[in-house]
Amino acid sequence: MPHRRKDLVFLCNCVPSRHLNFLTEQGGEIGAEVTVAILHFGVSKQPVLKLNCSPQSPPTVIYGKHTDVLAKLLERDGVPVVIAKSSQELQIAAVKKLAWSCLMWLLCHDVGRNDLPITVKEVHASHSIKLRQMVEEIMPMLKSLATEQWTKNQQCSSQSIGSTQEIMEYLEAYSMSISGGNVTPSRDLALREINERNGLIVSLMNESQKDHSCHLELIRRVAGEEWVTKVTKSRNAPPSVSVNNGNKRCFEMTRTRCAASDVTFLSHIETAETSTPLSSQNCSKSVVVIGSGIIGSSIAYHLSLRGVNVTVMDMKANLLPRNSTSDDIDPGTATSSSFAWLNANDKAPLSYMQLNLLGMEMWRRHHLLKKYPIWSGSLIRKPKSITHTSSSYYRCIGPLSLEEARRLEPGIDWSCSEFYEGGQLMESSEIESELFFYPQEGHVHPTEAVKALRIVAQGNGVSFKEGVQIHGLSRDENGNIVGVKYSDSSTEEKVLQAAVVIIAAGSNSSTPVFGIDSRHIQLKYEPGMLAYTKSPHRIREDRNVLQRIVVDTISQSHVLRRSDGTVVIGGGQLIVGGNAAKEQTSHNENFEPPGHQ
Known part of the structure; x- marks a missing residue:
């Protein structure tokens, strides 16, 4: 956790x-x-x-x-x-x-x-x-x-x-x-741990000290020449220290293995983020990412940090700001329609909850993205029949009285809540409910996050091809994927060669041109609606109006206000207390997978 x-x-x-x-x-x-x-x-x-x-x-x-x-x-x-x-x-x-x-x-x-x-x-x-x-x-x-x-x-x-x-x-x-x-x-244990023990000491010696080292001579006598070579070549870099030299900051994830306990830690090495790839070795592999929503843009961004040659392709135009970073972009169909609620609310099983918590932690810590979330907390109404417990994993305050809920969010009148269910007008008062507050939760403007990822990725050498039509995947004589067939404004079909093709096209990923059976891409069927409105300036300045994420699971409605004053109003079921192991998925049973190309 x-x-x-x-x-x-x-x-x-x-x-x-x-x-x-x-x-x-x-x-x-x-x-x-x-x-x-x-x-x-x-x-x-x-x-x-x-x-x-x-x-x-x-x-x-x-x-x-x-x-x-x-x-x-x-x-x-x-x-x-x-x-x-x-x-x-x-x-x-x-x-x-x-x-x-x-x-x-x-x-x-x-x-x-x-x-x-x-x-x-x-x-x-x-x-x-x-x-x-x-x-x-x-x-x-x-x-x-x-x-x-x-x-x-x-x-x-x-x-x-x-x-x-x-x-x-x-x-x-x-x-x-x-x-x-x-x-x-x-001796056997010492040799297994030699990089963490003797290798660390040797890494601090200069060449003159190594030439006359009794320590190395003793390793040679006890273990053999190959172990001397191993410790002298072991990489025991000093800890990274943050230095503000005017460059952007970037962290490359590395694995640190402790042989003594057979445990591997994930750590982040800080370095300057420039157009030069972080990888010390030039990567000759080329990767094409199809789809530039938040998933595709994130993949491209992280691959660029590894020095990979990446091209992002999308049918949408306006993928990057034209003149300044304040220009609008098209973040993608699903991304632009996201409520962008950052939560791990009553998720089950525990492994699924942990995955959500790690995602929330990334938004809090990521050097590029941590400025975008608003950690407002969520005020949620749920049926009383559902049990809720506050644990060390996730903080939940409640059940709250109506007065306590109004103090948290004065802009919501919980006593006036009509909704339609099965075509009939219902009163929420007919259903026993309780209110809970989840202080750790927040929301993010998805367009701003995607824009940040794309701008930095482009600075690292990622190429964005917008307004393209994908015709299929290019394969060699053995059937291996070696590129993408596409056309742009010139209408002439072209082939972009690639060692790896990553499909991040959302619901379009199951289109026949990709040759993927839609039954292998199962999506939960949950239609919903989002409406957007710009709040008047006087309301935008009123800190008492809609400061929390508000979710009513009874009327299946939810609302939040973004940093630019946009109010996002949603209708449809949100997963609150969802169980990943029990979610129902759907697929098109009538879809026939295409033959091998």
């Missing part, structure tokens, strides 16, 4: 600035509000589960929102705990533990071919000089990591990772706290 991310608790061995920097939101700060613990205890599973901690162990360091609760839980089981006063203090604890994870497995396994590896206790007893030499070599990298920011409000204080001697004392204390030091770190 996006709005519950601040309640996440990370129990980890990672370095926050490298593996948790995705917690810093675009334009916001949540890194300090999650809870992170750098652990100094373990759990043995042989022969039974057993907490493995010791009074000699360095304390587990906790930082963030739920530190008090987590500290009590750990202390109850005998785990020593320290609550960090700053995010840098947690970072330092993580870097110290990284030093242990990088060095101890190497020294334990640096033995003869036929010899058994030694324990960490033996390393401290007989190889302390070698260990000190290794610590001294990586100290510059440890200090550099210790000062890296992973929360936007982090202030670099006078805190230090300590001296070489202090690191040595930490390493021994941690080693001896694990079964009295009579353990040998797993």
